[in-house]
Amino acid sequence: MEQRDTYTDSPLAAPVSARTRIRSIDTLRGVALFGILLLNIIAFAFPLAAYSDPQVDGSTEGINLATFMVIDIFFEGSMRVIFSMLFGAGLLIFVAKPATDPALIKRLFYRRTWILIGFGLFNAYILVWVGDILYAYGVAGLILYFFRNLSARKLVACSLLITAFLGVLHTGFHFNIRAQRVEVVAIESLPAGTALSQEQEATMEQWDQFLVGQLATPELIREELEVKKSGYVDNFIGAAAINIFIQTTALVFNIFWDTLSMMLLGMAFMKWGWFDASRSLRFYSGAMLIGFGIGLPLNAWETISFVNSGFEPYWSAFNRPTYDIGRLSLALGYIGLVMMICKAGIFSAIRSALAAVGQMALTNYLGQSIICNLVFLGFGLGLVGELERYQLYYVVFAVWLSQLIFSVLWLRRYRFGPAEWLWRSLTYRVRQPLRL
Template sequence: MNTPDVSATSSAAVAENLRPVERAERIRSIDVIRGVALLGILMMNIPYFGLPEGMLGSLKFDHPGDTNFITHQIVDIAFSGKMRALFSMLFGAGVILLTTRKEHAVGLSVADIYYRRILWMILFGVLDAYILLWAGDILYAYGLCGLFLFPFRKLAPRYLILASVFCFGVLIFKGNLRFQETKGKREAYLKVVALEKQKKKLTDEQKADKQAWETVVKNGKPDQKKIDEEIKKVRSGYPTVWAYYVPINSEIQSAVMYNFYFWDAIGMMFLGMALYKLGVFTGRLRRRSYLALMLIGYGIGIPLGWLAHQLTLEAHTNFGLYLDTYGFGFPRSTYDIRRVTMALGHVGLIMIIYKSGWLRGLMSALGAVGQMAFSNYVMQTLICTFIFFGYGLGYFGKLTYYQLFYVVAGVWIFQLIASPLWLRHFYFGPLEWAWRSLTYWKRQPFRIPQNRTETVISPAQAG
């Protein structure tokens, strides 16, 4: 695309420049990776759609070797957190894509378009959480993080990587701070128990120390009364479900957001911006480079994931002994290392398949899912709330952990079939179209003329 003479650019030309990305301009490899991430995210979300949180620990860990345990072990090591990491990276890559393609516009028009998109995303996130009632919504968090990304778009990859490492360092520090705080409660409790064995009278402070640890233990055990109450409420009508989730969503999008999600998401977004500039997502690297990425990523991520899973099992089995044995929180300290390495391993595998021309039909379908990621993400909320909540089929709490993944498979099949069919007739997914129309404050073309053909950018062209 040629860069126009800014001094001679008319307002009509500027309006033309500030158009949504044409399908012919899309980088298909990014759509494919986004499609994989979008489908993978449902694997993480489905337990929180279908089961009370208080049931999850016992289903995942109480019977080592059973189907629930094995299913969780595979999901935890290979996918949990990794798909969200990948999705966040691609959001960062999207920031570069959007702003560089509009960078020739006059004045602050690029910033104007960018922040319109972000502000609309925040609103969509609020609707997803408070109207569609999805407690795990990421649109709001992504929108808030997106507010901070624009000034960083021109940084060199090494500085973006450093910014990413800083964010992960904050998470490691905060996680271990919580670990040490809990460990301190345990140590204070053991001192009080020793005094009790010596028949010594406890002070009020020592009694409080004992109570603090007993509260930790109590909160770590399933509370059947609370589980039954949650099941009853979520299987009720919309007003009851809404009243139940509003305080949960408020806490998640405030305290949890600022303590965890912000650093988690923006750290991955910085990394995604760097990886896009390095050509990782666009297919500019050679296949042997992607092979190395896959082998190194899996070679680090899988062993660390297995070890973290074993330690988490130990903590679930006897949390007190776990704290007595270990001086720092290994699962939390290595969490982002595991996520990044496994996510990059997935990218390497996907790009090897894509560049080799294997599984063309599946790659095409995944690209369509990724192109409609916004619509498909919200569709997953609609499908799952209908299946599990009381104003739908009311299956909340009726399936065991591994059975939830039958639902995941069904949604995958539907979206892999429906997305390509939809894009044969329309330029965008329905929510993508609405988002673009609101961003440009102008109704965008929607239906594809029957005689029009489209192309996409191949990895070679992108390079």
């Protein structure tokens, strides 16, 4: 049985100690962190548009297409869902200090959250990573605190309400883009030299603007590739322009709500005891079977529809009508699977190593940015655009192995990862003991 304490067992205003950590949560967080890299590696190694469209890097047949389809079906969105859920669960762990003044806990939580926003800005701008999620977690965390005392059912209701809104949004994107694309194809099929009406010209201009917004025009793809092959300053400027859009417009209209909904669901699951491996094997096996039973067929249908359409953008990940159902179902399946393994006490060595990765999640997340930048960008090895899609996963496996080894060895001598130590020291305004 896993060593665990419920989230109400930490009495003091101090960092969680190794003895009171919930190891199954650390293990699940390690799995999610590694799973996220399966998707993030695409945006490190290719122009950003390749994340949604395998045509950008030529992955339209053979092993590269198969690689795209496997990753898209089994992992797209689901690992990010789990990572976000665990942030919500972490809030409950942090504030569960019954012997401490609630006002002090609130101050500590908000200081901790603002520092996380700082880490996100560092990752996005200094480490030039346009896929940073820490900033969004911090912004959502500023709101999340007010939901902490809601019952699990109310948290689920709030989460599902937001998720339903996102589903309507994605469905609207799908049908709107599809309608535009039909008109564009009709115009493009006109005989050469045909004079276009004002309405047709407006349609083509709108489509061009859509492609620009997706960074998917041939010119923008070529420019982004040239920037990534350049030095640090050019990459800083290029990433800053994208990050400003992501952290403003995209955050307000999508990312914030996506993040908040999954955090709320994670808080509910924490209150229901999902994450500490305390539920029955039957419960977790049921979650796994239901989650995979819904998520995998749905994701397979979406991905096959995307491929069969000739990679039309209205079938790309974020424009799929059933995107949120598929990724959430798949996340539940993975949670059930990992909790079953934790509860059964099997694969102890790999569970322990993944728990070490999860305990140092902030360090390892930032570490992935550093490693991938040095591998792919021009101020490192400059391999951006040089590898085929399937070859990216040799890099992923190497990063996984290095972080497994590093995390295990580090935690044999130290209490926290380097970034976690800094985060805690700044939060409590006291230099935390690092060595064991």
